[in-house]
Amino acid sequence: MHSQGSLRIGVIGTGGMGTRHAMNIHRFVNGADVAAVYDLDQARAQRVADACGARVLDNPRALIQNENVDAVLIASPDETHAALTLACLEIGKPVLCEKPLATTVPDAERVLNAEVALGRRLVAVGFMRRFDPPHVAVKHAATGGKLGQPLLFKGVHRNASAPYGTTGANILINSAGHDFDSARWLLNEQVQEVYVRGVCSRADASPGAQDLLLVVMSFANQRMATAEVYVNADYGYEVSAELVCQHGTVVTEQPDAALVRANGQRGYSVPNDWLARFNEAYIFELRDWVDSIQKGQPFHGASAWDGYMAMLITNACIQSLQTQQIVAVNAPQTPALYQ
Numbered sequence: 220m221h222s223q224g225s226l227r228i229g230v231i232g233t234g235g236m237g238t239r240h241a242m243n244i245h246r247f248v249n250g251a252d253v254a255a256v257y258d259l260d261q262a263r264a265q266r267v268a269d270a271c272g273a274r275v276l277d278n279p280r281a282l283i284q285n286e287n288v289d290a291v292l293i294a295s296p297d298e299t300h301a302a303l304t305l306a307c308l309e310i311g312k313p314v315l316c317e318k319p320l321a322t323t324v325p326d327a328e329r330v331l332n333a334e335v336a337l338g339r340r341l342v343a344v345g346f347m348r349r350f351d352p353p354h355v356a357v358k359h360a361a362t363g364g365k366l367g368q369p370l371l372f373k374g375v376h377r378n379a380s381a382p383y384g385t386t387g388a389n390i391l392i393n394s395a396g397h398d399f400d401s402a403r404w405l406l407n408e409q410v411q412e413v414y415v416r417g418v419c420s421r422a423d424a425s426p427g428a429q430d431l432l433l434v435v436m437s438f439a440n441q442r443m444a445t446a447e448v449y450v451n452a453d454y455g456y457e458v459s460a461e462l463v464c465q466h467g468t469v470v471t472e473q474p475d476a477a478l479v480r481a482n483g484q485r486g487y488s489v490p491n492d493w494l495a496r497f498n499e500a501y502i503f504e505l506r507d508w509v510d511s512i513q514k515g516q517p518f519h520g521a522s523a524w525d526g527y528m529a530m531l532i533t534n535a536c537i538q539s540l541q542t543q544q545i546v547a548v549n550a551p552q553t554p555a556l557y558q
C-alpha cells in the first residue's frame with residue numbers, strides 16, 4: 220500500500236541499477252513509494268513490483284502517462300534515455316534519468332531544448348558522485364579557501380571487468396561521463412579541449428577494443444583534468460577524485476574502509492562494483508530528488524545541462540580517440556535556466 224501523500228514513482232528498467240533504485244525508494248526514502256515498474260523482461264519487473272508493492276505496466280510510455288505516477292525514474296538501456304526523458308517533459312512530469320542523458324549530442328540537445336522551452340527544471344541526471352560523501356568532502360575542502368584555487372582534477376575510474384567487445388566509444392558514452400561531470404563539478408569551469416588515447420589491456424580482449432583510456436581535458440582559466448578509465452582492472456571497482464590546488468591537494472578517501480591485518484597481510488577490501496561503492500550516494504541522490512519535487516527546492520545534483528555537457532565532451536573524446544588529435548569542445552552559452 221502507498222502512504223497517503225507520498226510521491227508515487229514509476230521506475231523504467233529493473234536491471235541492476237533500476238532494481239537498486241526501486242528498493243532504495245521502497246526502503247530508505249521517506250515520502251516516496253514505487254507505484255509502477257516496467258521492464259522488457261516482465262518477469263523481472265514483477266519480482267521488483269512484488270517486493271515494492273507496485274504495479275507492473277507493459278509499456279514505458281504508459282507508465283510515464285499513468286495518472287497514478289507522479290515522477291519517473293529511468294534506468295533502462297542508455298539508448299532509450301533521451302526519448303523517455305522527452306516523453307516525461309511532454310507531460311510535465313519530473314524525471315530522474317540515469318546517466319547518460321543521451322547517447323548522441325543531437326538527442327541530448329533535444330532534451331535540453333525541450334526543458335528550456337518548458338521554462339522549468341524537471342530533469343535530474345544520475346551523476347550520483349555529487350552525493351558521494353568522499354566526493355562531497357573534496358568539494359567542500361576545495362571551496363573552503365585554505366587550499367587556494369583548484370588547478371588540476373585527477374580522476375581514476377576502474378571497473379573490475381567489462382563485457383567482451385566493449386569499445387573505447389562505449390566506455391566514453393557509458394562510463395567516462397561520470398569523470399567528465401566530476402571534473403566540471405569540482406573545478407567549476409568550462410571545458411575547452413580534450414585529448415584521448417587508449418590501449419587494449421590484454422590479448423584476449425576483442426580486437427581493437429581499447430579498455431584503458433587516458434583522457435586529458437583543458438578548461439577555462441588554465442584549469443586541467445586527467446581521467447584514467449579502465450574497465451578491465453580485474454582487482455575490483457575503484458573510483459577516486461583528486462584536486463591539486465594552489466596550496467595543497469585533496470583526494471577522496473575510501474568510505475567505511477577497515478584496515479584488515481591477517482595471514483601476514485594488511486589491507487583494505489575493494490568493492491566489486493558501483494552498486495557497492497556508491498551505495499550511500501544513490502540513496503542520498505534519491506532523497507534529494509524526492510525533496511526537490513515534494514518541497515519545491517532545487518535538486519542539488521546534475522541537471523539536463525550537465526547531462527548535455529557530458530555528452531558534448533564524450534563526443535569530442537570519441538573524435539580524439541579516433542583521430543589521436545586534440546579536439547575542441549564548442550559549448551554554447553549556459554542557458555539562463557541553469558545559471
Ligand code: ISE
Binds near residue numbers: 318376378393394397
Ligand atoms: C555504470 O553504468 C556506472 O554508472 C558506473 O558508475 C560506472 O563505473 C560503470 O563503468 C558504468 O558501466
